[in-house]
Amino acid sequence: MESMGLVTDGMSKPKVDDIIGLSPSIAISQRLTNRNPRSTVGTSTEILTYLRVLYAKLGERPCPNCGHIVKPVFQDDSDFEDEIEDLDDQHSDEDFQDGEFVECNNCHTKLPKLKMASFSFNKPDGFCPTCSGLGVVSTIDLTPILDKNLSIKEGAVKLWGDTFGEHYSKVFETAGKHYRIELDASKPVKDFNEIERLVFYHGVESEEFKKLYPDKKTPKRVMDGKFEGVITFMKKKSADNIQKGISNKKIGACFKMQECSDCKGTRLRKESREVTLNNRSIVELSDYTIKELLEWTESIPENLSEDSLIIAKPVLFDIRKRILGLVNIGLDYLTIGRAMTTLSGGEGQRLRLASLLDSGLTGVLYVLDEPTTGLHPKDVDKLIHSLKKLRDLGNTVLVIEHDLDFIKKADHVIDFGPESGIEGGQIIAEGTPEEISENPNSVTGKYLTTKNRVVNENKLLSKDKISIINAYEHNLKNVNIDVPIKELVCFTGVSGSGKSTLVFDVLRNWTMQEKVKCEKIVGLEKVQRIITVDQKPIGRASRSNVATYTDIFTQIRTLFSGLDDAKKRNLSKKHFSFNIKGGRCEKCFGLGVINLDMQFLPDTDVPCPVCHGKRFKKDVLQVKYKGYSISDILNLSIDENIEIFKSKPAIHNKLMTLKQVGLGYLELGQSTSTLSGGECQRIKLSKELGKTSDKNTLFLLDEPTSGLHPRDIDKLIRLLKRIVREGNTVLIIEHSLEMVSNADWIIDLGPHGGSDGGKIIFEGTPMEIMECESSHTGKYLKSFLN
Structure with missing residues (x-):
């Protein structure tokens, strides 16, 4: 620990008296920390690094002069290992020496020797000069913030508002006086001439404008006519927001990422x-799945010379x-060109786990958070x-998990409860899975036996349906399916089989009138509203919370502002908000903490010394409902607040919906x-359910049981069935066998992931899929229920 120095200084001490026998620990969470757009599955696993070695040493290429194939030349390979280690070699190939x-051999043209850097999209020797190795380029579309029918003075640039609009109008016209040209801020933007457009969009500091007036010096101050231009303003604002980690939807909506026209996204x-x-x-290999890449590597030796x-x-x-x-950890459907930022938390976790399995470490404590x-x-x-291989190497594997089949195969189970939140935190049962299942105090134990499991019986389904005809997006193989309306429908299949592609990239995007690789979809006229509920983060703003x-x-x-005590103190609704001035603590601006800049150390948050x-503010905190201040309410769990607000239906109903999901x-x-x-x-x-009880709504859900205990899954199933009974349709992508067994209709994709998937394996009821021999889902559902 001493050798770690400042790394440990930012860690808070755990609330525990003592831990005995703790081994060196490695935590593998689902939180994706790699947000680098250049990082891919290939770079993360080093597979691409080794492929670069092969291509640098054994690659063949056409001569740019005559087109003749230039074969690799085997000379002195003494520097071979040095090149593998030196991945940061960035010298130019243009200045090659002997x-x-x-x-x-045909025309004697000299070509630069291939190096590992020649195949890296992170190095100048290899990346596309147009997109610098990103595969995409950023373009600006000002439509969301610009009304060309208005003048600058009338608010043509919506982002500026009245105050900044007036300011930029003066600067625009002052620039005209400085350069002795007519720049009229009262003229509609659509009527601007070429020079006015140049100044308006790119500003007086742009190279294009400077070429027109080479003898004129650029104004030093903004008020002297240094107009920066709308596009320049947007680029600077966007770059500044990215650097500060700020998200601005209005600015973000103007920037569109498009595939690079030169490299076609290959980087x-x-x-x-x-x-x-x-x-x-190497570009073709980047589109190969892990499974396909394995087959390619196995075919290489028979096609190589002895020297190669x-x-x-x-x-x-x-x-x-x-x-x-x-492959052994179930990620054979990924491609090595897949960006790390597009992986789910579970995929990222298993990718890191795969690298640890190769490390050969022993005597280590591995901690995993819901790896299934x-x-x-x-x-x-x-x-x-x-994971059993890790254990057999002499390691301890500690897993937080809800998956029942996983729990059944554990060596030892520690069950917490009895409830969640403040009513939890106790060890209810401990022992082997068999001992847990026989323990009457264990809620988990009750679900480890099959006697509590039920399967949805075959029923008369709705005749109305949504028909998807000839869908061929991504790995879908001209899929044709009928989705029954006003039913609970589960889309199942192994990872990478095409479930998300079918539900979101085809069905959802079709309803949003986006370009979709599908012949047509019929039956959507029977749906009045479509709600997509995915697992994307809600937001990273520090002020956004559950409430x-x-x-x-x-x-x-509203409730607090209507209390007698609040009226006596002249406190209105705004005083009970921590986002605006009035009632919030102005020392911390309503955050409750103050961020300290520690210079060369990491920033740290400390409790506000004023509001603690x-x-x-104090007078706001003195207003209480049933003995609780507005701050107390925020610090209590949803379960606790349900009891407090049981006499207030509007609040209570929303809290109950949160509990039902x-x-x-949660606090x-x-x-x-x-x-x-x-x-x-x-x-x-929960938020969508609290809005309206309209019928004919289509819900699209992506694995809603993630992170749920079997008992909570039961609650969610009851809620979704209630939604269906009210005349709505629920389509779910799901792996949970508890949820699948309760579906009205199952659409199973496969048979495998990636290019080996994208086919409809089965359509029917839970009872029917168990008899389908070609369905992996049916096989495991039958085992689960029996």
């Missing part, structure tokens, strides 16, 4: 894309070892096998930035 080039320059090995370029094979063998060994680690999230039961079996997001806080503030973390343990004032993907989804669902 030994740093190869010669075309590499033309010369690198033309190099092939075993008749495949000497170089390739050790590299191929390392590539296969990493590939097999991903997003996994089909078939892939759960692979995960359990991998504000669900609009419960608005009603609570309560967010509000399994969120009763009402808990920041939304701390919620997991599953919690985000359920809080969104």
Whole structure:
């Protein structure tokens, strides 16, 4: 610990008296910390690094002069290992010296020697010069914030508002006087001439404008006519927001990411894309799934010369070892070109776990948080096998988990309860899975036996349906399906089989009139409203919490402002908000904490010395409802608040909906930035359910059972069935067998992930799928219920 220095200084001490026998620990959470747009599955697992070695040493390329294939030349390979280690070599290939080039045997043109950097989209030698290796370029569309029918004075730029609009109008016209040209801020933008448009969009400091007036110096001050231009303003504002970590929807809506026209999203320059090995370029391999890549590596040796094979063998060994680690943990459907930012929390966790399995560490405590999230039961079996291998190496594996099949195969189970929130925190049962199932105090134990499990009996389904015809988005193989309306429909299948593509990329995007690879979808006229409830984060703003997001806080503030004590103190509704001046603590601006800049140390939050973390002024805190201040209410759980507000139907009903989706343990004032993907989804669902009870609504849900205990899944099932009984349709992507067994209709995709998926394996009821031999879901559902 002493060797870690300042790393440990920012860690708070755990609230425990003593921990005995603690081994060196590695925590593998589901929180994705890698937000680098350049990071891919290939770079993260080092598979791409080893492929770059192969292509640099064994790659063939066409001569740019005559088109003749230039073969690799084997000279002195003494620097081979040095090149693998030196991944930061950025010297230019243009200034090659003796030994740093190869010669075309046909026309004798000298070509720069291929290096690992030639195949890296993070290095100048390899990346596409147009997009700098990102594969996409940013373009600006001012339509959301610009009305060309108005003048600058009339508010053409909506983002500026009245105050800034008047300011920029003066600067615009002052620039005209400085350059002795006519710039009229009263003229509609659509009527601007070429010079007016140039100044308006790009400003007087742009190179295009300076070329027109080379003898005129640019004004030094803004008020002297230094007009920066709308596009320049937007770019600076966006860059500043990114640097500060601020999200602005109005500015963000103007920036569109488009595929790079030069590299077509491949990230590499033309010369690198033309190099092939075993008749495949490294760009083509980036689109291969892990499974397909394994097959490609196995076919290489038979197509290589003896000299090439000497170089390739050790590299191929390392590539296969990493590939097999991903296959064994159920990630064989991923491609090595997949961006790390697009992975789910569960996928990111398993990717890190795969690298640890290869490390060979012993005597380590591994801590995993719900590793089965997003996994089909078939892939759960692979995960359990991998974790047992870790255990057998002499490690301890500590797992937080709700999956019943996973719990059944554990060596030891520690069950917490009896309830959630303040009513939990006790060890209810401990022992083997068999001992837990026989313990009457254990809620989990009751679900470990099959006697409490039920399957939805076949029933008469609605005749109305939504028909998706010839869908071929991503890996879908011309899918044709009928989705019954006013039913609970589960889309199942192994990871990567095409479930999300079918439900979200095809069905949802079609309703949003986006371009979709599908012939047509009919039957949507029977649906009045479509609600998508996914697992994307709600927001990272420090002021957003459960109460504000669900609009419960608005009603609570109204209640508090109507109390006699509040009226005596002349406190209105605004005084009970921590977001505006009036009642909030002005020392911390209603945050309850103050951020301290520690210079070269990490910033730290400390409780506000004035309000002591309560967010509000003293007179506001003295107003109480049933003995609780507005701050107390925010610090209590949803379950506790249900009891407090049981006589206030408007508030109580919304709180009950949050409890029904399994969120009763959350504090009402808990920041939304701390919620997991599953919690985000359920809080969104709760908010939508609290809005209206309209019929004919189509709900699209993405694994809503993520992070839920079986008992909470039962509650969620009852809630979703109630929604269906009210005349709505619920489509769910789901792996939970508890949820699947309660569906009215199942659409199973597969048979495998990636390019081996995208087919409809089965359509029917839970009872019928159990008899389908080709369905992995049916096989595991039958085992689950029997």
